[in-house]
Amino acid sequence: MNEKLSFASDYMEGAHPAILDRLLETNMQKTAGYGLDEYSEQARKKIRTACSAPDADVFFLVGGTQANATVIDAFLRSYQGVIAAETGHITVHEAGAVEFGGHKVLALPQQQGKLNSGTVRTCLEMYRQDENRDHIVMPGMVYLSQPTEFGTLYSLKELETISACCREYGIPLYVDGARLAYALACPENDVTLPDLARLCDAFYIGGTKCGALFGEAVVFPRRDTIPHFFSIIKQHGALLAKGRIAGIQFDTLFTDNLYGTIGRSAVLAAGRIRDALRAKGYKLAFESPTNQIFITLSREQLTVLSDRIEMSFWESIDNDHTVMRIVTSWATQDEEIDRLIACL
């Protein structure tokens, strides 16, 4: 439907064909609702295996903001807030969904979208030592994204340090994996699903941006981390009646390691685009190894490129410079990359 080259986001197509095939194939079967069906159960088993977390509780929610708000509400007591990067998705892109649940987002400084363990520790220690701490919001958990909103990655070592800090202070660590497939497919990445299961108290494996029609798999590596999470999902309006539609999608994504490989072409494509941009003298705003590319464009460059390529607006730097985002996905075709590079 679109004549311009389209690189605005990674949720512009439908689903990976294997997913649609399974939906078609199973369509007229009758199953129980609410995720109590066999497909959802199979998907849960496969995810447990992929995460080396045999006791994990796994729930399928519809979208990322919903998964974040539901998990955060479930972890926090009313007087607690959630630590996040000041650029974190829950901090700035979710229309106040966390506050709607009654909780403050405790926004901390970041580097390229990442929290560091020192900043987190300082925040926790300041709270502990503050004589007036009963008058302020208690930091009750840490939220981060892998990859971040800037497409950057936490290294295993960074994640281990943050996790250790959380455990020392007795608060849970939660990782938003909206684009996790693009991290897993990235050569620079050294954080595996079993690492996440070992280091986090909850994380979600993103489906929407990684080949599903919709859906995010929330994983609590330790059983019964959150009693009655099913009711909490329902209360948030996040319970899917035909739960199997999500179950079948994740069952497919976790069959034959599809999830582990689905992001590969997108990461390669992004690499080709980055190389071409550098070669043609464009300025990258951040270095990010996954499927998102951020370029600083002059007004003139912006006018020319916007005419041919659908990108997404990131931020204004000054009157003459704008950061734009180019995103590849599992669905990006080589031919599109060729045409994009030709436009530069």
Next chain:
Amino acid sequence: MNEKLSFASDYMEGAHPAILDRLLETNMQKTAGYGLDEYSEQARKKIRTACSAPDADVFFLVGGTQANATVIDAFLRSYQGVIAAETGHITVHEAGAVEFGGHKVLALPQQQGKLNSGTVRTCLEMYRQDENRDHIVMPGMVYLSQPTEFGTLYSLKELETISACCREYGIPLYVDGARLAYALACPENDVTLPDLARLCDAFYIGGTKCGALFGEAVVFPRRDTIPHFFSIIKQHGALLAKGRIAGIQFDTLFTDNLYGTIGRSAVLAAGRIRDALRAKGYKLAFESPTNQIFITLSREQLTVLSDRIEMSFWESIDNDHTVMRIVTSWATQDEEIDRLIACL
């Protein structure tokens, strides 16, 4: 997957084949997210036409509890509650989603699942005349379901009377149409989509139970009834990134009047079952003309039937009698009905 005859609910299959075909056909197209795509726009237009409401705002949400909580939060001021039948879905089946948003459900007595305008008027008038009304929750809107949780229908006259009462007292009327297709397909029904648009301030056209994979179309017949409803959806975690997946489904449902006819076979099937039940001396717990049948079973009947037919538990009457629900759907096959009747 199921050897027993399965009549437990109307969300046990996937989607109407026409919907899956469209999803398949459009799968690799790139479109804008969040419902800003052409398919969603087409679906909105068709719904406006079907409702004779050219100015209607239409939004696609994922599920019924979500739609209810989001619409109700959007209408009410913090100090207001929502009037509903004591058996209403929001009153008893949504895990407190309305209260999670800060609002009380003002539960009123019902007859066969229906509110009557007299009861509603009394509640509104008592509030108005209560000298202590500033200390109690103000009734801020009326919620009802068409058909109700008991499968019964409001007549056009009943709906007009309730609507007139709401307008007299200056509060909005909202109709939950989770199973609306089964009302529209029912010979006893005299409430059309244009009637709903004329009489309500908002209603939703149910997809999940009426042939879609998921999805409910929230209709505000008058434009800008709720400013910034998009943000409210987002804040509730109810915004679908790949909005077109819902849009395509409703576009299909509103092409060639599919939505108007999709419930027909289910209603006919339910009629056949009711006749057979009566003929064999079973006792119907309520008279309901749509796709739900409620039977009062003795302990012995329950044991025998449960062995062969998957029904859903409705309520215990006493130690020896239980009300069970049998539900047909757009997907129910004649042959299943034959086998069910043979079991009775």
Next chain:
Amino acid sequence: MNEKLSFASDYMEGAHPAILDRLLETNMQKTAGYGLDEYSEQARKKIRTACSAPDADVFFLVGGTQANATVIDAFLRSYQGVIAAETGHITVHEAGAVEFGGHKVLALPQQQGKLNSGTVRTCLEMYRQDENRDHIVMPGMVYLSQPTEFGTLYSLKELETISACCREYGIPLYVDGARLAYALACPENDVTLPDLARLCDAFYIGGTKCGALFGEAVVFPRRDTIPHFFSIIKQHGALLAKGRIAGIQFDTLFTDNLYGTIGRSAVLAAGRIRDALRAKGYKLAFESPTNQIFITLSREQLTVLSDRIEMSFWESIDNDHTVMRIVTSWATQDEEIDRLIACL
């Protein structure tokens, strides 16, 4: 200021003179804020002694609705609701303060304002046995009032049975003691402060209606029942900067058993009024032994009496009959009773 006899409520005067004396006497002393002063500490000690609860946590809040909302929010998890009588203060007189905190009030039938343990048990057991319980609000605590909104009393035996039921089902019992002094002063009453401490998980000792300018003492008989309750108070806007103003009042009320006796004259006065009403052929709407009297008046009686006596409206029975409430207090003078009786 009022020429009519005034029996509308028990919060029409200021404070018991002993309280004002103490406020005056201590006025220019400097103390720490937020209840960390010595007067508040003394008051807490005296309350612990009076309750035979040496480990109790005691907090001073300003008003009853505030105390209820804060304690209930503190006990409940997001997916839980609070069981209360359908006539309970939190159910009908607090403008949705519990719902504002996100929780449903699970209203149960009552007799003369009282819950009975059978009704409570049925509710808890139905939840436990409901196959769809994950879709409904979990009962998470029980709320009752001593005396009730109808001025009636739970007997020790009734309270023990409800408490035993709560413990069996593992949920806390909370008692609203807005008018507790009038129960303690009542000959029919056999529930002492140590009984409340033994049987409840929290209760509050009402000050506002029992001789204080304002203030309610929330008692958690077991230490650390609610971690961080101080922050929860602050978050609810319920923390008094000059905490000692409440502390001094409760210190005074718990010196020389003032709280145990302050309601005595009110209860005697109410008894005199009841006797006179009966003698003159008036009809009592409920039998209540404390400081509230409910009479059913014909239209004619209402007109005559309203002219001379300020009562409070309770409810309309039909077009010709109204229930009105007469309330005595610690401040009611014998001479007022004489005049009231003369009016009848």
Next chain:
Amino acid sequence: MNEKLSFASDYMEGAHPAILDRLLETNMQKTAGYGLDEYSEQARKKIRTACSAPDADVFFLVGGTQANATVIDAFLRSYQGVIAAETGHITVHEAGAVEFGGHKVLALPQQQGKLNSGTVRTCLEMYRQDENRDHIVMPGMVYLSQPTEFGTLYSLKELETISACCREYGIPLYVDGARLAYALACPENDVTLPDLARLCDAFYIGGTKCGALFGEAVVFPRRDTIPHFFSIIKQHGALLAKGRIAGIQFDTLFTDNLYGTIGRSAVLAAGRIRDALRAKGYKLAFESPTNQIFITLSREQLTVLSDRIEMSFWESIDNDHTVMRIVTSWATQDEEIDRLIACL
């Protein structure tokens, strides 16, 4: 009770003697509850006169956090947040009370505790121009304090500019006057009560820190700015049963201009202390003209002074330097100042 000199806060004593006298004098009168009494009405009239706002709605609440949370909830729609300085009281000192009501505090950079209109305008304009604004929290009002948490003052011109900006963007301006008496008594101040009434949509006149036992008078200069604010107060647990206790206090504070002069001695005292500090070579952390003084102390100075003077901790600058706060009040005696200066 305290041997050290006590300058930790301005809420360490009881009330101005004139207030206690009035409470004593009126104590046994019977009046209507909930602020419907004549004293509260008189107080409202006097406040309207003092503010040159004859149509103002005036409500008496108990404390500052409570007033802020209640007013902010009343103004904002669910999808809106409140702009405040990153050092504002609602941002950091209220235990998340605003978030508990579902709203985000949009924290902006400040200078000496003050927002400037440029920063506010930028925030509003960025929202307006953001293509993704429907995914973020809409700025729905501006909150500031006069004086600020740092004891600094907005000039009339500054306040006019911010007010003009709010009106241009169509959002309300709300001023927290917890210590307003100290601003009004300050020679540097050029913002009067009528200015606040003219420029704000709501503000509160602080009682707790300015001579009352407790209490804050919330003023909406234009009638019916917030319909049903009484119910909102009740719902927040902020309604005082014996409303007259607050009414009498504000009636006294607004008799013979007591409120306009009660802060004078405190401001003079603070001036004397500042002069002495400067003379003795102490370093003031901020210049603030009202009753709060912020000094940067070396570790050694801190040890010595803390031994003799109770101050309040403000912040750590580095391992060797700490900012401490000294606060004077209406109750501070000359003799205390002399002793304090002698300690320096």
